[in-house]
Amino acid sequence: MTDFIPYGRQCVTETDVAAVAATLQSDYLTTGPAVTAFEAACNAAFGSTHAVALTNATAALHVVYLALGLGEGDTLWTVPNTFLATANAARLCNAEVDFVDISASTFNMCASALEEKLRTAKKLPKIVVPVHFAGQPCDMQKIWELAEKYGFYVVEDAAHAVGATYKGQPVGNCAHSHAAVFSFHPVKIITTAEGGIITTNDAALAEKCRKLRSHGMVKPPELTAEHGNWYYAMDTLGLNYRMTDMQAALGTSQMARLPENISRRREIAKTYYDALKTLPFGCQRGNPDGQSSWHLFVIQCADSAERRALYDFFHAHKVGVQVHYIPVHTQPYYQALGFKTGDFPVAEHYYSRCLSLPMYHSLTAEQQNRVVGLLEAFVAERYNQQKTA
Numbered sequence: 001m002t003d004f005i006p007y008g009r010q011c012v013t014e015t016d017v018a019a020v021a022a023t024l025q026s027d028y029l030t031t032g033p034a035v036t037a038f039e040a041a042c043n044a045a046f047g048s049t050h051a052v053a054l055t056n057a058t059a060a061l062h063v064v065y066l067a068l069g070l071g072e073g074d075t076l077w078t079v080p081n082t083f084l085a086t087a088n089a090a091r092l093c094n095a096e097v098d099f100v101d102i103s104a105s106t107f108n109m110c111a112s113a114l115e116e117k118l119r120t121a122k123k124l125p126k127i128v129v130p131v132h133f134a135g136q137p138c139d140m141q142k143i144w145e146l147a148e149k150y151g152f153y154v155v156e157d158a159a160h161a162v163g164a165t166y167k168g169q170p171v172g173n174c175a176h177s178h179a180a181v182f183s184f185h186p187v188k189i190i191t192t193a194e195g196g197i198i199t200t201n202d203a204a205l206a207e208k209c210r211k212l213r214s215h216g217m218v219k220p221p222e223l224t225a226e227h228g229n230w231y232y233a234m235d236t237l238g239l240n241y242r243m244t245d246m247q248a249a250l251g252t253s254q255m256a257r258l259p260e261n262i263s264r265r266r267e268i269a270k271t272y273y274d275a276l277k278t279l280p281f282g283c284q285r286g287n288p289d290g291q292s293s294w295h296l297f298v299i300q301c302a303d304s305a306e307r308r309a310l311y312d313f314f315h316a317h318k319v320g321v322q323v324h325y326i327p328v329h330t331q332p333y334y335q336a337l338g339f340k341t342g343d344f345p346v347a348e349h350y351y352s353r354c355l356s357l358p359m360y361h362s363l364t365a366e367q368q369n370r371v372v373g374l375l376e377a378f379v380a381e382r383y384n385q386q387k388t389a
């Protein structure tokens, strides 16, 4: 019996289990010292000065959009090649969403398409959200220059980019953005089960995010001095998006292994690239200014029929390859808002041919050989058939 190989999976060690168990028996189960420690670990890893931990990255996007003042009458731009949450969180703020097409080679936001859209826009966006797809950093320098020229906020959706670098610095240091958001869902690079974080270097923005995370409540010392220590005030409508101490303890424990996790992913990526040299599939082009964290390893098939056949072939052989992403604007909800298939042709063409191969820290060399062997077998079978047909 061969084991099922998923496209991504968490790696939880005995040390992680002990850290969570110790927290469960501590005085705080939520909003305690483990959360503060995890926020500090994130600042250290991502090079930011402020970090705000939340229940998940969707909540983090929602909160940071609200904190930047996104609301009715505003527009947020992102890419169609992302998970729904990047756009949905803006709709939860009652803002309009629009999209910028991707580059056919990097699968990330195309900076020149952004420039062109800005140049001809009737209404400028309040926030632009580039997504570091698969962990590959976007062209942040160019996007930041456009932000300065046109006056919009930049929030990096760095859900895939834990451990990625740009110009030699960690993604999340916000050198070219106002804030970045990371996800710690089990399929991502490190996990807190559910979890997300906002990083920023803007103290006022971080404060707003903290307040929105917990009902919009504040306890300023001058008010508690006047009324008593029980006193709190709420001047903004907030949410309960707080991370638990068990999640945070798992995150801090996982974060300690980030360097080995990323170097293993880089090894796996190199093995795939080497194997793909002799196979008829396309790959994501790397950013010469950055290093991917390799959340995903995506190949491009010749066409949608081949992708369907390859997906089914892998699943029949117990390899859980996956598709990232169905372009957001083609979802029924966004079609009802007026988007049409054909609006973002590069993302749609990319989607019709993409497939994510297994990529995770604990993927063994043997398992990866099985994946590569299946790719080779598929190609041999399909291209032989075509020759004889």
Ligand SMILES: *Cc1c(COP(=O)(O)O)cnc(C)c1O
Residues within 6 Å of the ligand: 056, 057, 058, 059, 082, 083, 085, 086, 131, 157, 159, 160, 183, 184, 185, 194, 195, 196
């Ligand atoms: C996973 C993901 C999210 C949402 O993260 P959650 O922690 O699951 O809420 C947002 N954006 C992208 C690009 C993602 O991959």
